[in-house]
Structures are given as C-alpha cells and as structure tokens.
Amino acid sequence: ETGVTQTPRHLVMGMTNKKSLKCEQHLGHNAMYWYKQSAKKPLELMFVYSLEERVENNSVPSRFSPECPNSSHLFLHLHTLQPEDSALYLCASSQSGQLNTEAFFGQGTRLTVV
C-alpha cells in the first residue's frame, strides 16, 4: 500500500465520546502533520511531528491529543469535543527541512460533533 491513508473517512461523535483518528504513510517521509479544514477558512495547521518528535503545536485545545508512535503512523485522540470542532481533518506527510518537497495528503476524516 502506498500514499497516505486515513481512517475513518467519516465520524459522528457526541460531545462526551472519546475517539481516535488514524493516519498511516508508506512514503518513507520523516514528518507528519494534522490539519483542520473548516468551511470557508484556510487550512489550519494543528500539529507537526518531525522524526517522531512534536515540533509544533499551534495553540490547539487540549481536547485534541496527538500521538506519533513511529515515523509511519500518526493518531489524533479526541475527547469532549465541541460542535465547532466539526470539520475535515487532514493528515499529511513530507520530508522535513526542505523547501521544495511537496506534502502528500490523506483523504481526510469528516468529523461531525453532535
């Protein structure tokens, strides 16, 4: 399997639930990212992992908790979310520290918080 794979593709959860999003890449990249995409807003970078260490956390609420057990896998653990957290969550990977490297994206998880 190649590319970046995200599961699940769709998720509906209540505000008291706990769920996890999974991302897997088989491209040999050393950096992985979580983005949030809300309607009519630019992509928001949430977390960056480079060489399995978190290098960036853009003021994301603690109800979002990332985990990167190895360079191929990335998780986003969700708990006590709010309705405004409903969005498309995109995972990406790339080689870190290079200007000319494109990021490869998964198909995203469309999350609805009810």
Add this chain to the structure above:
Amino acid sequence: AQKITQTQPGMFVQEKEAVTLDCTYDTSDPSYGLFWYKQPSSGEMIFLIYQGSYDQQNATEGRYSLNFQKARKSANLVISASQLGDSAMYFCAMRTRDSNYQLIWGAGTKLIIKP
C-alpha cells in the same frame, strides 16, 4: 508577515477554455517554495505544481503551468484546455525557512467547469 492571498473565491469557466487562478504571496525570506494543490469534493489534497524562488523558468506539468512574476510576488496557476474533472477547490501555498518549513495556505478558489 508571511501570507498567501487568493482573491477569487469562485470561478465559472466554459469547458475547453483556459483558466487562470490568482495567487499573491508575501514574505521577506529570499528562499521560498510555492505550491498549488487541487481538492476535489472527495477531500483529498492533490499536489499539482511547484515553483522555487530561484527558478528562472516558469514551472509546467502537463496542462498546468505557473505564471511566476517574482517582482510582483504573484504565482498564478494556468490550466489549459479545462475539463469537467478540473472542477474543484484550488489552493496556493508557500514554504519558507522563516515559517520553519511549514506550508502557509491561501483561502482557496472554487473552480466550476461548465459543459
């Protein structure tokens, strides 16, 4: 401040016509990379084309070309002979050393190709 501006929220284009999607950028870093991505309704971001700040020639990839005007800080995407499958959101993005190599994104342009 580093910023990407896409001024066209939406565009309608007749099939087989060429279309230009605008992108202007702002950075004081002399080294940067510019990217265009396509996002169909399925959600996945698809990389289209890349232009480096020191590249002398405009980038081309099949029907996609990048009209790079460095002095004007613009990096417009040109799609020749548009097809119905080109209907999607298009995002311009920039990577710089000052951004710690993270991509800075524009708000996107929704392109609809009419048959």
